[in-house]
Amino acid sequence: MASIDDSVVFLTGAAEGLGGEIARELGRAGKRLALFDVQEEKLQAVAEELATVTEVLPLVVDLADAAATEQAVQSALRHYGTPRALIHDAAVLKEVAMTDVSFDNWRREVDVTLQAAFILSRAVWPGMVAARKGSILYVSSGSALKGFVKETAYTPAKHAQEGLMRVLELEGREFNIAVNTITTGAPIDTPMSASHYTEEMKIGMVHPSRLAPAFVFLSGIDASFATGQRFNAFQMSEAMRSAAT
Amino acid sequence: MAESGAVPRNGAIVSGNAENLGYAVAAELCRCGKTVVLLDDDPDALPAFAARVREKGGDILPLTVDFASAESVRDAAAAAIDHLGVPRFVLHNAAVRTEHPMADWQFEPWKREVDVVLQAAFVLSRAVWPLLLDAGAGSLLYVSPGSAVAGFRDDAAYGPAKHGQEGLMKVLALEGRERNIAVNSITPGVPVDGPLAHTYSDAQRRVMVKPHVLAPAFRFLGEIDASFSTGNRLNAYQMAQVLAVGSGSGASVAW
Numbered sequence: 443m444a445s446i447d448d449s450v451v452f453l454t455g456a457a458e459g460l461g462g463e464i465a466r467e468l469g470r471a472g473k474r475l476a477l478f479d480v481q482e483e484k485l486q487a488v489a490e491e492l493a494t495v496t497e498v499l500p501l502v503v504d505l506a507d508a509a510a511t512e513q514a515v516q517s518a519l520r521h522y523g524t525p526r527a528l529i530h531d532a533a534v535l536k537e538v539a540m541t542d543v544s545f546d547n548w549r550r551e552v553d554v555t556l557q558a559a560f561i562l563s564r565a566v567w568p569g570m571v572a573a574r575k576g577s578i579l580y581v582s583s584g585s586a587l588k589g590f591v592k593e594t595a596y597t598p599a600k601h602a603q604e605g606l607m608r609v610l611e612l613e614g615r616e617f618n619i620a621v622n623t624i625t626t627g628a629p630i631d632t633p634m635s636a637s638h639y640t641e642e643m644k645i646g647m648v649h650p651s652r653l654a655p656a657f658v659f660l661s662g663i664d665a666s667f668a669t670g671q672r673f674n675a676f677q678m679s680e681a682m683r684s685a686a687t
Numbered sequence: 688m689a690e691s692g693a694v695p696r697n698g699a700i701v702s703g704n705a706e707n708l709g710y711a712v713a714a715e716l717c718r719c720g721k722t723v724v725l726l727d728d729d730p731d732a733l734p735a736f737a738a739r740v741r742e743k744g745g746d747i748l749p750l751t752v753d754f755a756s757a758e759s760v761r762d763a764a765a766a767a768i769d770h771l772g773v774p775r776f777v778l779h780n781a782a783v784r785t786e787h788p789m790a791d792w793q794f795e796p797w798k799r800e801v802d803v804v805l806q807a808a809f810v811l812s813r814a815v816w817p818l819l820l821d822a823g824a825g826s827l828l829y830v831s832p833g834s835a836v837a838g839f840r841d842d843a844a845y846g847p848a849k850h851g852q853e854g855l856m857k858v859l860a861l862e863g864r865e866r867n868i869a870v871n872s873i874t875p876g877v878p879v880d881g882p883l884a885h886t887y888s889d890a891q892r893r894v895m896v897k898p899h900v901l902a903p904a905f906r907f908l909g910e911i912d913a914s915f916s917t918g919n920r921l922n923a924y925q926m927a928q929v930l931a932v933g934s935g936s937g938a939s940v941a942w
Contacts, residue, residue, distance in 0.1 A: 508794060540816050540862055545757060548809055556847060560797060567789050589857025589918070598805060598854035605850025608838025613789050670838070 444572035455532030457484035459632030467654035476518035505558040524569025527661035537592040551595035582623035611670035627676030698771030703781025707881040715902035717745030724767035764814035776909030786841035800844035831872035860918030876924030899941040
């Protein structure tokens with residue numbers, strides 16, 4: 443059986459928002475990180491901040507670009523070997539009615555969520571299979587189960603990502619690979635939500651760092667703990683915090 | 688269900704022949720006097736089928752399409768609209784399904800399978816959408832197998848693509864509601880005696896039906912609007928059985 447370094451995590455969407463907080467929490471927990479994002483300055487800032495506590499490989503990449511995504515994940519694999527966990531948080535959400543959405547924008551939103559999920563998962567899969575462990579986690583949304591007006595790309599993309607999880611969790615079982623999705627479970631104060639939330643949706647909003655502990659925990663599980671599940675990051679993180687006090 | 692102030696529209700766009708269903712639906716629509724534009728990627732079977740339909744008096748225009756190409760689907764949709772005017776009914780049934788364990792998937796075949804289902808669904812829907820809204824009635828229907836709502840092994844392209852299509856349906860159902868556009872998905876509801884029949888278990892083979900048995904459900908749903916149903920996942924077999932009982936025919940006609 444091949445081995446995996448249990449401290450290595452690949453994380454997308456790490457430059458800001460929820461992804462940035464997940465990166466910080468993972469770093470504080472001693473995880474060695476490959477961080478993927480298209481926003482170069484912000485990603486470098488997070489990487490520099492975390493370099494004081496852990497090893498960080500920042501990878502500036504447009505996750506809508508299949509070839510670039512493949513190249514980036516292969517760089518990460520060459521650097522670290524197979525990660526213990528892959529967390530795909532990156533997404534684009536532009537609210538546009540079907541009458542107004544352009545093909546290119548639609549394509550981009552779908553590719554950042556679904557295509558990148560496939561490419562990244564496909565890249566780490568053989569190593570996790572050989573090691574008989576691993577955790578793949580896709581950040582999900584209510585849009586993965588329900589429809590919303592003007593989410594002409596985001597809703598299909600999140601539905602499709604949920605479908606990918608449902609397929610891979612079956613295939614991963616015999617190799618002890620956990621494949622799950624995770625929703626925020628609470629409204630979070632991030633750049634994405636600032637442009638998306640109504641005033642009503644902002645009620646009960648929390649800082650995204652409140653959700654991060656769940657991701658650290660789930661980066662260390664395998665299928666024997668849970669697979670094929672749709673986790674709730676806020677509830678899980680609050681329970682962990684409560685249990686620790 | 689007549690659209691107020693509008694000339695009744697009689698045109699239908701049918702895309703794809705997955706499970707041999709597309710051709711069966713196109714034949715049924717033609718048998719019932721609809722004008723049909725049939726999009727398919729089989730350059731041999733498609734014209735031969737269209738010729739047989741025309742021999743029986745059906746009004747059908749076949750268009751060969753590469754469903755994985757957004758440009759090809761867009762061009763075909765434009766040609767269909769040019770031929771029909773505003774379609775009354777649009778059915779997206781195009782699909783390719785190959786099964787591979789995750790470790791064996793290559794990116795290009797994966798992308799192709801996803802695009803045939805999901806990208807083509809978007810491009811086709813995007814082309815007709817403004818026209819349907821403007822007309823104030825219409826029916827958009829996506830074929831939705833079990834892979835659209837559940838996971839299956841070795842299904843890393845088709846499954847996510849069909850899930851994504853289900854999501855597109857849900858969004859468009861909401862956006863089309865106030866203009867009375869019906870947007871639904873439909874599951875066969877029964878194993879279909881088509882190209883996949885050789886993969887069926889004995890139990891599935893005992894209950895499978897020919898595609899034309901389901902076709903009346905599609906014909907019916909081609910005439911609905913949102914006031915009947917929108918945002919739902921319908922069952923073709925159940926609907927076809929009810930229609931057969933209701934019509935007293937007891938059996939559907941294979942054209």
